[in-house]
Amino acid sequence: MAGKNLFDKVWKRHKVRTLPSGQDQLFIGLHLIHEVTSPQAFGMLKDKNLTVRYPSRTYATADHIIPTDDISRPLADPLAEEMLKALETSTQEFGIQYFGPESGKQGVIHVVGPEKGLTQPGMTIACGDSHTATHGAFGSIAFGVGTSQVRDILATQTMAISKPKVRRITVNGVLPEGVGAKDLILAIIGRLGVNGGLGYAYEYAGEAIDALGMEERMTLCNMSIEGGARAGYVNPDQVTYDWLKGRPYVKDYASMVKYAEEIKSDSDALFDDEVFFNASDLKPMVTWGINPGQVVAVDEKLPVVESLPEEERETALRAYEYMGFSENEKILGKKIDVVFIGSCTNGRLTDLREAAAVARGQKVAESVTALVVPGSQEVSLAAVKEGLDKIFIEAGFQWRLAGCSMCLAMNSDKLQGQQISASTSNRNFIGRQGSPTGRTLLVSPAMAAAAALAGEIVDIRKTGAAS
Amino acid sequence: MSVPIKEFSGKGITVHGNDIDTDRIIPARFMKCVTFKGLGAYAFNDERLDGNGKSKGHSFDDSKYQGNPILISNANFGCGSSREHAPQALMDWGIRALLCESFAEIFAGNCSSLGMPAVTLSKSDIEQLQSLVENEPEMKISINLETMKVRAGSREWTASMSEAYRNALLDGSWDSTAVLSQAYTEIDRVAGELPYI
Numbered sequence: 001m002a003g004k005n006l007f008d009k010v011w012k013r014h015k016v017r018t019l020p021s022g023q024d025q026l027f028i029g030l031h032l033i034h035e036v037t038s039p040q041a042f043g044m045l046k047d048k049n050l051t052v053r054y055p056s057r058t059y060a061t062a063d064h065i066i067p068t069d070d071i072s073r074p075l076a077d078p079l080a081e082e083m084l085k086a087l088e089t090s091t092q093e094f095g096i097q098y099f100g101p102e103s104g105k106q107g108v109i110h111v112v113g114p115e116k117g118l119t120q121p122g123m124t125i126a127c128g129d130s131h132t133a134t135h136g137a138f139g140s141i142a143f144g145v146g147t148s149q150v151r152d153i154l155a156t157q158t159m160a161i162s163k164p165k166v167r168r169i170t171v172n173g174v175l176p177e178g179v180g181a182k183d184l185i186l187a188i189i190g191r192l193g194v195n196g197g198l199g200y201a202y203e204y205a206g207e208a209i210d211a212l213g214m215e216e217r218m219t220l221c222n223m224s225i226e227g228g229a230r231a232g233y234v235n236p237d238q239v240t241y242d243w244l245k246g247r248p249y250v251k252d253y254a255s256m257v258k259y260a261e262e263i264k265s266d267s268d269a270l271f272d273d274e275v276f277f278n279a280s281d282l283k284p285m286v287t288w289g290i291n292p293g294q295v296v297a298v299d300e301k302l303p304v305v306e307s308l309p310e311e312e313r314e315t316a317l318r319a320y321e322y323m324g325f326s327e328n329e330k331i332l333g334k335k336i337d338v339v340f341i342g343s344c345t346n347g348r349l350t351d352l353r354e355a356a357a358v359a360r361g362q363k364v365a366e367s368v369t370a371l372v373v374p375g376s377q378e379v380s381l382a383a384v385k386e387g388l389d390k391i392f393i394e395a396g397f398q399w400r401l402a403g404c405s406m407c408l409a410m411n412s413d414k415l416q417g418q419q420i421s422a423s424t425s426n427r428n429f430i431g432r433q434g435s436p437t438g439r440t441l442l443v444s445p446a447m448a449a450a451a452a453l454a455g456e457i458v459d460i461r462k463t464g465a466a467s
Numbered sequence: 468m469s470v471p472i473k474e475f476s477g478k479g480i481t482v483h484g485n486d487i488d489t490d491r492i493i494p495a496r497f498m499k500c501v502t503f504k505g506l507g508a509y510a511f512n513d514e515r516l517d518g519n520g521k522s523k524g525h526s527f528d529d530s531k532y533q534g535n536p537i538l539i540s541n542a543n544f545g546c547g548s549s550r551e552h553a554p555q556a557l558m559d560w561g562i563r564a565l566l567c568e569s570f571a572e573i574f575a576g577n578c579s580s581l582g583m584p585a586v587t588l589s590k591s592d593i594e595q596l597q598s599l600v601e602n603e604p605e606m607k608i609s610i611n612l613e614t615m616k617v618r619a620g621s622r623e624w625t626a627s628m629s630e631a632y633r634n635a636l637l638d639g640s641w642d643s644t645a646v647l648s649q650a651y652t653e654i655d656r657v658a659g660e661l662p663y664i
Contacts (some may be wrong), residue, residue, distance in 0.1 A: 013661065016653045021634040025647055027657045029664065037550060039501035048644065053651075065499060079499035086501045120663060130549040130573060144573055146551035147503075148580035148643070156647040158654055161576075162631050173528060194486060195543045198572060228546070230572055259662045260470070291486055291546070311542065315486045408495040418516075429490040436494070436513035 002264025006122075006235055007166045007201050010141050010263050014124045014458065016158055023160045029123040030140075031153045033096075034109050035065055035087040036410070037128030041150035042090040049287040052094040054157040059118055060091045061099040063108045063409045068373050068400035071101045080411065094154075107376020109404045110134040110160045110344035114218065115378055117247025121236035121260035126153055131344045133224040133424065136233030137217035138240055139260060141201065143231055164230045165272035171208040173279035178461040180354070181216035181422070182346060182444035184208070186285035186295045188277065189227040193292040193312070197229030200273065203466035204234050208279035214243040215350040222345045223426050226292040236260040285459050286331045287442040289319030294428075298447070298459045302329045322430055323439050324418070331457055334441070336443045338421040339370040339452035340433070341397075341445055343407040346424035348373025349382050351445040355424075356388045358449035358460070365455030371413065372397045373405040397452065409434025422451035469642035472582055475564045476609035478535040479600035479619075480647065481524050482511070487540060488547035489574065493556040506552060507559030531604040536563040539597050542590070545574025554578045564610055564619065566626070568593050579632035582641045586610055588617060592624045612636055 012166055016025040033041075038060070046053070052058065053339065065080040075081040084101075091098035099105040099112055104114070110131055113119045121139035125132060130144035149159045171190060189196075202224050204217075212220065217234045224232025234240075241257050244250050283297035294316065296302060304327045305316045320326065325334075341355050343346075352374065364370045372392045374380035380402055383389055389399045406413040407425035414434025415421055421440050429439035446460045454463070489540060497509040515525040522528050544567040547552060554577045557565075564584045578585040588596065599606060599619055608619040610626065613631055617626045635641040658664045 014657060016657050019631075019640070019646060020503075020638060021631045023631040023635070025650060025654075027654060028662070029661060036498055040503055040551070043502060050644070050648075055652075062543055064495075083499060083501060123663060128549060128551075130547065132549075144499070144549035146549055146554075146573065146577035146580060148551060148577065152644050152647050155644050156651070156654060157658070158647050158650070160635075160643045160647060162629065194546060195569070195571070198569075219530075225549075225573075226547070228543075228571065255662055291488070311485065314484065314541075316594075318484065324658055408490075410495050410499065427488075427490070427547060429488045431494050431513045432490050434496065436518065 002270045002297040003268040005166055005203060005265040005269040005271060006139055006233060006263055007141055007203065010124060011163055014188050019160055021160065023162050025158050026124060026161050027158050028126045028153050029057065030118055030125045032109050032113050032125065032127035033058060033060045033150065034129065035062045035083045037147050037460040038150055039083065039086040039090065040147045041154060044151045045154055045408065050155045051181065052096065053153045055095040057157060058096045060087060060096055061106050061109050061112050062087055062101060063429050064404045064408065064444055066101060066403035067411045068403050068405050068413055071186050074305045082283060101409050104377050106345045108347060108404055109378065110222065111347055111375035111379060114138065115321050115376060117250040118246055120244065120256055121240060122263040126159060130225045131222050133232045134222040134344055136221040136231055137214060139233055139236035142235060144225060164199055164201045166203055167273040167275060168205055168271040169201045169275045169277065170206040171204065171277045171279050171414055172206050173208055174210055174211065175279045175282060178284055178446065179282045180444050181212055183285040185220050185223040185284055186287065186292060186442065187282050189223065189293045190295040192227055192275065194226065194291045195228040197224065197227040200229050202229045202232040203271065204232060209234055210237065213350060214239060215348040218348065219345055223292065226426060235264045238282045252389065255432060260457065284444060284447050286457055288331055289316065290428060290430050291441060292426065292428060294319055296331055297431060298332055298457065302327055302331060304328060332366040334457045335420065336422045336441065336456060337368060337419040338415055339368060339448050340421055340423040340425060341371065342373030342375060342405055343425040344375065345426040346445050347373060347379065349379050351424065352383050352388050355445040355449035356391045358446050359395040359453065360391050362395050364452045367455050368452050370452040371406060373400045374402045406433050408432060422448045422457065424448050443456065469582060469639050471639035472584060472636040474609060474611045475584060476607055477537050477563065478541050478604060478606065479608050480532040480535040481538045481597045481600050482526055482538060482540045483597065484540065485542040486546055487544050489545060489550050489553040490547055492553040493543065498550065498552050503552065503555040503559065505559065506556035507561065510556040510560045523652065534561055536561055537608050538562045538565045539593060539600060540567045541593060542568040543634050544570050546571035549573045551577045554583060558583060562626055566593065566596065575629060575632065579635055579641055582636065582644060584610060584612060584636055586628045588624050588626050588628045
């Protein structure tokens, strides 16, 4: 009999029952909440006279609206202050652990969960945030959900969900120098399309995936949703266990590892679909359009609309119009105004190290505003210990406080007018970075740092400091 | 339990384009709120208004479509964020059902949780319906979830949607909390058997 994959095994362990609609009722082992998508859920709970069923399985932090320059209370923005207060009140009222800005433990929820050791192999995880897939890096199955589901999980610790199919994406070979997890996931989305993952969860496997560190695996899984997949995961291994060992919420290391080994995909596991990539073919990637699938290698020219599949042409035309770019133009040398290094995709310590290695001893171009926003207060502290903050500040980057910041610009960090940013975040949607006409080029931390220095998109493989 | 939704009919409003993402439906800066009330005013905000607050002629501002509850758009509608603010904003504006070529998955689930049918038709059917509605905005469209037929004037098309969402709307279990709450004993049993709880 053929083996089972991790997704099926974890699903089976957490399935409560089949609902009359045909969906499954799935137990959620870890529920993460933040200030934007939870207040309405608490409101609905109160309207229905319900309480939180498993308060010890929900953890909260504040990230989206947190200013990165001054977090003294009350926050300068009264709406942000109101949202922060609502989260403080609700978590207190229902006995939920909250990592607030004063705790020294606050940060982007998808950075905080793993670094606390809350995220562990074989868990089902949900959060009212599409980048919840990040946690799949640890061999958990993690879903972004809407506010009604946040309410359901608070009330029952379960949610109604249809089981997706599983596609294994095998990446053979070794990633070349200067090419990392961000480039890999952008290449995957570029090839499979922004809705290529519809109906699927992705298992990432193969030599190149095994070689990735935990932070890189998080970057990879983080953007699964940008390819339309409901979740993405990597099987747990010694890299996973070593990374988690000693973290505050890893209470019983041995039993965690035992469970992880049980739920790993079997070597003869079956998948609904398989896709293969060669790591050695990959190059640093840069998005040029208005969704993450509109991406080219740094040395490629922008595509000719006529050469694209028919269903992509309309969006491509719209992208050219919005971005002000032309077919056949090079992305290399494209002038940028702003650099943003941070977010749940690339705001972790290794990301900051990668950017700092490029920035060390150099200067940010005069025309560029460059921000480094650590993913959490703990990341910030660790970076300061290594002197990364100094490297950035001396090079002319702004060193900010932890939060989501310019990834989606719900605080005061925003693009102005038609500015172009080189950003390590996850979405280049129209208006995403705070200006309705702002433009975003998604890149890796090294590519972003290099762009900050040059004032334009450069090829990290040629400018050095890629390692 | 919630109210079963077997059929919905009303006038249409068209929005053209593939991959219309949640940031376009409701830009993040309008999500600074603790309730969903009033979000409709900001639905498609940056598509509707230019930098000076002047109308760009979006269908949501077109007088002929005001109050029309069936949104007709194209492929991969609602991609991007899991924010329920997106369907909530559409609902607050007055949308009660969506007809598209396809939907992003989380978005479709969010619509279902709100009792808002998100139904798909083929590309050519959607395009045909869009031009019909644009020529005749007063025309009534009916969506029958039992027969999965969409009708407008003398035309009829075969529609589809996720079977689970369809069942939930038909049997009135789309407001899922009540249904999920019926299984507390089983929930506790599953939790008890997990090694990490």
